[in-house]
Amino acid sequence: MNIVVTVKQIPDPNVAPQLDGNRLKRTGVAGVLDPGDEFGVEAGLQIAAAHGGEVTVVSMGPAQAMEAVRKALSMGATKGVLVSDDALQGSDALHTARVLAEAIKNTGFDLIISGVESTDGYTGVVPQMIASILDIPSATFAKSIEINGDTVKINRQTEKGYDEVEVQMPCVITVTAGVNEPRYPSFKGIVEAKKKPVDEPGSPVAGESTSQNVESVNDAPQRGAGEVVEDDGSGAAKIADFLAQAKVI
Amino acid sequence: MSLSPEHEEFRKVVRAFADREVRPKAAYYDERAEFPTDVILACGEQGFLGLPIPERYGGAGADYLSYLICVEELARVDPSVAITVEAHTSLVCNLLYHFGTEDQKTRWLTPLAAGKKIGAFALTEPGAGSDAGGTQTSAREDGDDYVINGAKMFITNSGTDISLLAIATARMADGQISAFIVPVGTPGFEIGRKLRKIGWHASDTRELAFTDCRVPKHNLLGESGKGFNQFLAQLDDGRIAIAALAVGQAQGCLDECLRYVAERRQFGRPIGSFQAIQFKLADMATKIHHAKLAVYHAGNLRQNGDPFKIEASMTKLFATEMAVDIAREAVQVHGGYGFIEEFPVARFYRDSKVLEIGEGTSEVQRIIIARQLGLDPGLR
Numbered sequence: 001m002n003i004v005v006t007v008k009q010i011p012d013p014n015v016a017p018q019l020d021g022n023r024l025k026r027t028g029v030a031g032v033l034d035p036g037d038e039f040g041v042e043a044g045l046q047i048a049a050a051h052g053g054e055v056t057v058v059s060m061g062p063a064q065a066m067e068a069v070r071k072a073l074s075m076g077a078t079k080g081v082l083v084s085d086d087a088l089q090g091s092d093a094l095h096t097a098r099v100l101a102e103a104i105k106n107t108g109f110d111l112i113i114s115g116v117e118s119t120d121g122y123t124g125v126v127p128q129m130i131a132s133i134l135d136i137p138s139a140t141f142a143k144s145i146e147i148n149g150d151t152v153k154i155n156r157q158t159e160k161g162y163d164e165v166e167v168q169m170p171c172v173i174t175v176t177a178g179v180n181e182p183r184y185p186s187f188k189g190i191v192e193a194k195k196k197p198v199d200e201p202g203s204p205v206a207g208e209s210t211s212q213n214v215e216s217v218n219d220a221p222q223r224g225a226g227e228v229v230e231d232d233g234s235g236a237a238k239i240a241d242f243l244a245q246a247k248v249i
Numbered sequence: 250m251s252l253s254p255e256h257e258e259f260r261k262v263v264r265a266f267a268d269r270e271v272r273p274k275a276a277y278y279d280e281r282a283e284f285p286t287d288v289i290l291a292c293g294e295q296g297f298l299g300l301p302i303p304e305r306y307g308g309a310g311a312d313y314l315s316y317l318i319c320v321e322e323l324a325r326v327d328p329s330v331a332i333t334v335e336a337h338t339s340l341v342c343n344l345l346y347h348f349g350t351e352d353q354k355t356r357w358l359t360p361l362a363a364g365k366k367i368g369a370f371a372l373t374e375p376g377a378g379s380d381a382g383g384t385q386t387s388a389r390e391d392g393d394d395y396v397i398n399g400a401k402m403f404i405t406n407s408g409t410d411i412s413l414l415a416i417a418t419a420r421m422a423d424g425q426i427s428a429f430i431v432p433v434g435t436p437g438f439e440i441g442r443k444l445r446k447i448g449w450h451a452s453d454t455r456e457l458a459f460t461d462c463r464v465p466k467h468n469l470l471g472e473s474g475k476g477f478n479q480f481l482a483q484l485d486d487g488r489i490a491i492a493a494l495a496v497g498q499a500q501g502c503l504d505e506c507l508r509y510v511a512e513r514r515q516f517g518r519p520i521g522s523f524q525a526i527q528f529k530l531a532d533m534a535t536k537i538h539h540a541k542l543a544v545y546h547a548g549n550l551r552q553n554g555d556p557f558k559i560e561a562s563m564t565k566l567f568a569t570e571m572a573v574d575i576a577r578e579a580v581q582v583h584g585g586y587g588f589i590e591e592f593p594v595a596r597f598y599r600d601s602k603v604l605e606i607g608e609g610t611s612e613v614q615r616i617i618i619a620r621q622l623g624l625d626p627g628l629r
Binding site: 186187190191 | 255258259262265266295296300304309310311312315
């Protein structure tokens with residue numbers, strides 16, 4: 001089975017983000033493999049281990065995004081593709097999906113796994129767009145994945161619980177943070193990752209990289225002060241009311 | 250100090266592991282003086298209990314520098330976990346790997362290096378500490394067995410649920426000291442009570458007693474009568490690792506101080522804005538930097554097969570005394586809060602003192618260094 005996992009390097013979330021104009025600065029800042037993508041890589045590795053096949057990680061980003069690709073390889077992926085092209089700077093979600101879909105098509109695929117959304121842009125639409133461009137089904141928000149022949153069954157996380165969804169391969173699956181526990185790379189894995197093949201094509205897609213223009217960037221509004229409730233014996237009930245109002249319970 | 254990009258990458262992995270899997274439980278196990286079996290087995294699953302051991306013997310097939318990095322990063326959050334890994338690796342796996350027969354390696358090293366079990370090295374005795382040559386424990390031949398009698402003291406990793414064996418030194422009939430693999434459960438091998446210590450609460454430290462304890466002859470480790478000198482040579486390995494542990498713990502102290510001085514306000518300002526505090530932290534960072542350079546310099550010598558005896562002792566001496574100083578200063582920076590157990594620096598402070606004692610006291614290190622300088626220490 002050819003399992004493709006899409007990965008992205010994001011600026012280290014533990015460091016205050018810097019802007020480059022109205023866009024997030026991505027080069028020359030400390031980057032990490034998007035923590036959300038680690039679940040995708042782990043899911044791919046587990047499926048490959050259980051059902052045979054290999055895992056290819058596909059990424060788009062500046063040259064330094066190679067670090068994120070290597071991290072995924074050090075976890076155990078077989079090979080990588082990093083599409084790096086100056087013309088792709090500032091790509092919007094749709095163009096990113098076009099580029100990744102083309103790169104994935106060139107790699108060959110039976111199953112494509114992505115994180116639900118990136119931890120920097122949070123558009124959460126790229127995987128579905130890839131599925132649409134490749135004309136294959138997608139099943140999203142998987143909190144578990146089961147493979148039976150060429151059928152993929154997932155438990156799809158919902159607000160109330162989960163739905164059981166079945167799709168035929170080839171397909172796109174997006175995984176939530178609860179789907180598994182990503183492994184830590186071993187020292188040997190880190191050393192071997194340097195020797196694994198990574199294809200670095202230029203952009204396989206021509207045309208404008210974005211139809212969007214970011215007009216301005218504003219700070220998130222400060223969170224207001226909380227309400228202080230003195231516990232006169234009715235504290236528990238008040239907490240329950242508050243949670244019910246917030247529709248948490 | 251030259252660490253490869255792969256080593257730096259590995260450091261990030263161990264740090265992430267330590268932050269997620271070790272740090273949240275450190276205070277819990279320390280408070281209860283309970284051995285953190287789950288944490289150690291998790292270390293084992295990551296290959297951290299056999300980093301420098303080849304894969305054919307269950308190890309991770311990594312190298313000595315990655316092992317030092319691992320000990321350093323674990324100590325940054327929990328020195329008890331770090332010393333468990335260190336004693337197991339430097340003293341037990343290392344000795345089995347260097348001196349074990351093929352059968353011994355297959356049978357005993359493999360489960361240890363694979364991280365399923367841990368091992369103890371039983372050298373020190375109630376009456377033989379720095380003077381390890383004063384070993385009183387005896388081993389006499391009897392048919393196909395050796396019969397061991399005697400007592401051992403301060404033995405790390407000896408009485409946990411996952412302890413597999415002790416490597417015990419004992420004096421043979423000819424007066425020479427040899428070492429023996431004594432599996433847990435061997436009749437006559439009594440694992441004593443857990444010792445109450447001022448630090449390293451979560452590490453397992455015990456007294457052991459051997460009473461007519463029979464082990465088969467093939468449990469002799471290394472060449473008969475040469476064990477002692479062979480082992481002393483290997484102890485240099487452990488000294489660098491203890492220095493790495495000291496550097497990690499000192500860094501943990503500095504991390505805590507940096508966090509605290511930004512939050513703690515006195516006289517209307519964060520205390521980190523006072524130069525008296527800034528100078529303390531600047532001194533800490535400088536000392537840690539230099540100790541770390543020494544650790545990885547000695548580690549590189551060891552890894553490359555170059556002589557490193559004097560460097561190992563100098564590094565152990567410098568790094569451990571530094572770690573004790575820094576733990577004391579870290580408590581001072583925290584003021585009254587440093588003296589209560591809610592703050593990790595209190596634990597680091599208690600954990601620090603033993604660093605100047607275990608695996609060769611500061612005084613023993615000075616003797617070794619003086620000898621390496623060609624001086625006659627006057628010991629006969």
